[in-house]
Amino acid sequence: MNETRQKIISATEHLLFSHGLARVTTREIARAAGVTEGLIYHHFRDKAELIHEVVELRMAEVKNVLGSLPLQVGLRTLSENLAQILYTLYHSHYQIMPVFISTFADHELRARAREILDERKGGPEWDIQAMALYIAAEQRLGRVAANVNSRAAAELLHKIGIQMAMMDRWMELDPDRAVVKKEIRDCVQTIMAGLEPRGESRRVKTARKQA
Amino acid sequence: MNETRQKIISATEHLLFSHGLARVTTREIARAAGVTEGLIYHHFRDKAELIHEVVELRMAEVKNVLGSLPLQVGLRTLSENLAQILYTLYHSHYQIMPVFISTFADHELRARAREILDERKGGPEWDIQAMALYIAAEQRLGRVAANVNSRAAAELLHKIGIQMAMMDRWMELDPDRAVVKKEIRDCVQTIMAGLEPRGESRRVKTARKQA
Amino acid sequence: MNETRQKIISATEHLLFSHGLARVTTREIARAAGVTEGLIYHHFRDKAELIHEVVELRMAEVKNVLGSLPLQVGLRTLSENLAQILYTLYHSHYQIMPVFISTFADHELRARAREILDERKGGPEWDIQAMALYIAAEQRLGRVAANVNSRAAAELLHKIGIQMAMMDRWMELDPDRAVVKKEIRDCVQTIMAGLEPRGESRRVKTARKQA
Amino acid sequence: MNETRQKIISATEHLLFSHGLARVTTREIARAAGVTEGLIYHHFRDKAELIHEVVELRMAEVKNVLGSLPLQVGLRTLSENLAQILYTLYHSHYQIMPVFISTFADHELRARAREILDERKGGPEWDIQAMALYIAAEQRLGRVAANVNSRAAAELLHKIGIQMAMMDRWMELDPDRAVVKKEIRDCVQTIMAGLEPRGESRRVKTARKQA
DNA sequence: AATGAATGAGCTTTCATTCAT
DNA sequence: GATGAATGAAAGCTCATTCAT
Secondary structure, three states, X not given: OOHHHHHHHHHHHHHHHHHOHHHOOHHHHHHHXXXXXXXXXXXXXXXHHHXXXXXXXXXXXXXXXXXXXXXXXXXXXXXXXXXXXXXXXXXXXXXXXXXXXXXXXXXXXXXHHHHHHHHOOOOHHHHHHHHHHHHHHXXXXXXXXXXXXXXXXXXXHHHHHHHHHHHHHHOOOOOOOOHHHHHXXXXXXXXXXXXXXXXXXXXXXXXXXXX | OHHHHHHHHHHHHXXXXXXXXXXXXXXXXXXXXXXXXXXXXXXXXXXXXHHHHHHHHHHHHOOOHHHHOOOOOOOOOHHHHHHHHHHHHHHHHHHHHHHHHHHHHOHHHHHHHHHHHHHXXXXXXXXXXXXXXXXXXXXXXXXXXXXXXXXXXXXXXHHHHHHHHHHHHHOOOOOOOOHHHHHHHHHHHHHHHOOOXXXXXXXXXXXXXXX | OHHHHHHHHHHHHXXXXXXXXXHOOHXXXXXXXXXXXXXXXXXXXXXXXXXXXXXXXXXXXXXXXXXXXXXXXXOOOHHHHHHHXXXXXXXXXXXXXXXXXXXXXXHHHHHHHHHHHHHOOOOHHHHHHHXXXXXXXXXHOOOOOOOOOHHHHHHHHHHHHHHHHHHHHHOOOOOOOOHHHHHHHHHHHXXXXXXXXOHHHHHOOOXXXXX | OOHHHHHHHHHHHHHHHHHOHHHOOHHHHHHHHOOOHHHHHHHOOOHHHHXXXXXXXXXXXXXXXXXXXXXXXXXOOHHHHHHHHHHHHHHHHHHHHHHHHHHHHOHHHHHHHHHHHHHOOOOHHHHHHHXXXXXXXXXXXXXXXXXXXXXXXXXXXXXXXXXXXXXXXXXXXXXXXXXXXXXXXXXXXXXXXXXXXOHHHHHOOOOOOOO
């Protein structure tokens, strides 16, 4: 059955992680999967199809990362919840980052990856939506300022989560190192408080009614 | 002389932009540069050295992007200044993104790129520092809240700027499309205002004296 | 039983017709025959044996093409009979031409095909013989000139019939196009009349006593 | 210069002669030409281009085979001239037969070969024309019967010449064996005399005014 | 008898690199 | 400095064939 397929796909993905798309040869895949090169072509039309499948599997997995988050609206502190959101985003994107980066090496592959994300009810858009809804809910409870654009805030968090993952991959840092939590907390605090002075100092700053 | 070197390097970088590291062959480089393949090896020890040089040049260029920004502390609105900062970060990273992404394909190349950034007085760290200093200055003028961690805020902006660039590359979107400005404005506004409710509602929110 | 054998052989021959020996793979044969590749090896030792069998079958079929012709000695016109002979030769050779041509691609296959033709009481030799006998019979009736070498005439017709078939295959022309009949008629007429002038003009031509 | 090209082309053609298109691998070509496989691709875009070139060269060579024949109209015996024509056709076609046969293995190759023959002022059509003109000239001298269709006679000879070459290739017979001359003489004699009875016997045969 | 996963040799092709000129 | 023919290793892929089920 498709145990062999799975072995090949896993081996490929693993190589994608460690070598980068350019260096992944069918020979290496075969060796890593413990099969012959010919067998790869028995299960996949060509190398492209295999890579596509790897990308598809991983990309589809991004689906609704935040769906599993028990975001208790109105419960715990907002900061705690946002930190949890960011951490989840960060961790999941750390996982798919090699596959995601691989799609940069190939035009067609990238287009395909985009399609996959578009088709699925899931993917980044869905995560952003989930966050925006959460923020709006907190807004109704008065835990988030009324003038906040929940959608914009969600996109902000999304960008930050991905970027942290990408940088840690680039720096080849462990995703579980202690500093990450601290970094996320600092980030959340900044977003929570905002840059604008509060209270009396408000008069000082330049008006930005329409900004 | 090094006119030829330059031609070869430019051609290589251009191919990196359009094809990705995997697809860049010496033959294509030679053709694009209008020289023979053999000549490449008169100017560079091997292909790796050439690629390294391309990466080195572009990476070194990341240096002090914000140095060119006339960030007038205390002048114009803070929002306007932040928007300008973000836009500059976004644009410059959009330019180097292909080279940056290329470094993911090769372990050694990536390590080298990191070294380059570390060595130079310039690079991301410097931009972050510049932003942090700017924010701190505004803070002293009372245009930024006193409790803001200027360093954390700078890192936040940095992440957002890079991530916007990466996503637009991935989506193959034009970096000058009108929507970008709007996106940046929304983002700045959110960061400025923060998520926390202001005024009386402040009592409602959880204390975060030490958070 | 040998229903499967037959399916495989038919499929192979069909592919030989349309692709040429070089392009006929076991995979394609299996697909065309609606069986699995493995099954082919239950019925034939190897691919060579299968091809051999196809060639054998078709070659054996060449047998006695003219035997089916109701060549009525002394009846109808001689030209009509010759045209019919040529047409039959042409048509039958058009059918086997792909298999025949295939034998050029493989030394051993060709040798085998020759053996087959030799073994059978049938094959080209038999057709030539049949024609020679027919011509000799007409000769006795005075419908063919007494000085004609019936064997040589038969070989002549044989060559022409095959060559027409080969050329039409090479030109990828339909064997039933109207022009064929006209071509055959012209050919027969030339053979019938001969090139030598007749009657008084005979004196003019150079003597060919020994030619 | 193109000495290498020539070596490769020659080697390829030689292999085409001995193995058939199907069995000609780039590896063997390289070995036979005394070069590396890679070099083949330095001189030819791909294997197809190489084969095309071989076919083109040989096919173009068919050009005007009879042009070199000093066919002395009115001189020597007609039979001698026709025998010489047939022998020349036979010999030249014996040479190109392997390449010609190769074109059967590949649809595109065959189409290309046809184009080559069409384009050139030369090729079979030209030979046929030359023969037809020769026959017509003899006709005017009264050495060929007035009612002979010179074009049809030329086509007849053409077919016979090619077919003899093909059969000898198929039988793997030497093109210079003594029997060939005898075969050609018999053939010419038959064509010269025609099958129809001459003189008084002419009344016996069926009328063929319109045949 | 039939399947189809699995094999391994060999094919065409690419590509970084060298070297005589 | 510059050329481009030449190399050789390795890439992606095909295909006849085997074998456990």
